[in-house]
Amino acid sequence: MKIAAVIPAYNEEKAIASVVNEINALKKNTGIDIVAIVVNDCSRDQTVQVAAQTDCVILDLPVNLGIGGAVQTGFKYALEQNFDFAVQIDGDGQHPPAEIEKLLKTMLEKNLDVVIGSRFIDKIGFQSTFMRRVGITYFMFLNKMLTGQRITDSTSGLRMLNKKALEIAGNNYPDEYPEPESLVLYAFNNLRIGEVAVEMRERQGGVSSIGTFASLYYLFKVSLAMFFTYLRTRNRRPEKL
Amino acid sequence: MEKIQIIAIIASLSFLVYIGRLITKGKLREEYSIVWIICTAILILFSFWRQGLEIISRLVGVYAAPNLIFTGTIFVIFIYLLHLSVVLSRLQQQNKTLAQEIALLKQKKESDHA
Known part of the structure; x- marks a missing residue:
């Protein structure tokens, strides 16, 4: 069982090495066959040089695509190289790689296609700011309205996909702020989506891809994207869940 | 003239x-x-054909000929801008696919060397 740990990285020279090393430590300690794949989204700092010093696969994008395009590159690689699962982990150290084990366990036990690591099930670890939590709650309701599923942490970037889900995401993945939108895409492609409680940390370096002023744009753009993904894909699902 | x-x-x-x-x-x-x-x-x-504008304006029921020009051109400009946005979206999609393909090929080349 091969797992690709896809790490989208844009200006993450401070945190990237420890993320890769933690993944490799996980491999050593648990025997899970996992490969760290750093997708450098045309960083302007030393991300790629730092990553090259570690034991990982580097996918070096020639232009900046945004997080969605970067993650999708990793998914495409995972498909090409015949990985069984891919797990997306942020390059800023927010996601402790040790949590991957929980995701994998949930995926296999519950027979799911997509597993999301949620901060809000056990409510432990870094809980994000109040305004962001308001936004996340809003996405939870929007997602529930469109797909009928309850996902507590739809913006979580810590998620695992099996091969079936990889094929869909590799083919068609949003560029900007892809997390909530892709859930609608998965739901209407008849994938089974589940969540598992994880603990996240505060970022160890770099800045969020979503600035303060961009938040409103984020809310509006993602709502629009979720709605149109719903229109585009709703007919693929044979019966309402 | x-x-x-x-x-x-x-x-x-x-x-x-x-x-x-x-x-x-x-x-x-x-x-x-x-x-x-x-x-x-x-x-x-x-x-x-200078009278043309007057004639056409009267035909479609616009009383001041310049208004016909403004309405007509703004409409055409909007449509054309929309068309350009569509072209741009397609280009962006193609650009993304190419960039991803390049990253994958670069990696393949590196691993073949190693």
Whole structure:
């Protein structure tokens, strides 16, 4: 069982090495066959040089695509190289790689296609700011309205996909702020989506891809994207869940 | 022929020549030049046929001829801008696929060397 740990990285020279090393430590300690794949989204700092010093696969994008395009590159690689699962982990150290084990366990036990690591099930670890939590709650309701599923942490970037889900995401993945939108895409492609409680940390370096002023744009753009993904894909699902 | 007509005709013709030069130099693709050629042709037509504007305005029920020009051109500009957004979206999608393909190929090349 091969797992690709896809790490989208844009200006993450401070945190990237420890993320890769933690993944490799996980491999050593648990025997899970996992490969760290750093997708450098045309960083302007030393991300790629730092990553090259570690034991990982580097996918070096020639232009900046945004997080969605970067993650999708990793998914495409995972498909090409015949990985069984891919797990997306942020390059800023927010996601402790040790949590991957929980995701994998949930995926296999519950027979799911997509597993999301949620901060809000056990409510432990870094809980994000109040305004962001308001936004996340809003996405939870929007997602529930469109797909009928309850996902507590739809913006979580810590998620695992099996091969079936990889094929869909590799083919068609949003560029900007892809997390909530892709859930609608998965739901209407008849994938089974589940969540598992994880603990996240505060970022160890770099800045969020979503600035303060961009938040409103984020809310509006993602709502629009979720709605149109719903229109585009709703007919693929044979019966309402 | 009045002065303004001559100025308009010269301006339109130079614009047409400029479009032609852009195409021959390969800076403008033919499919995007069509709309500009048609616009210039319309300008030239009305430069020669001055009463034309009045006649058409009365035909469609617009009482002040300049209003017809404003309404018509703004409408055409909006449609064309929308078309450009569609073209841009397609380009962005193609650009993304190419960038991803390059990253994957670079990695393949590296691993073949190792």
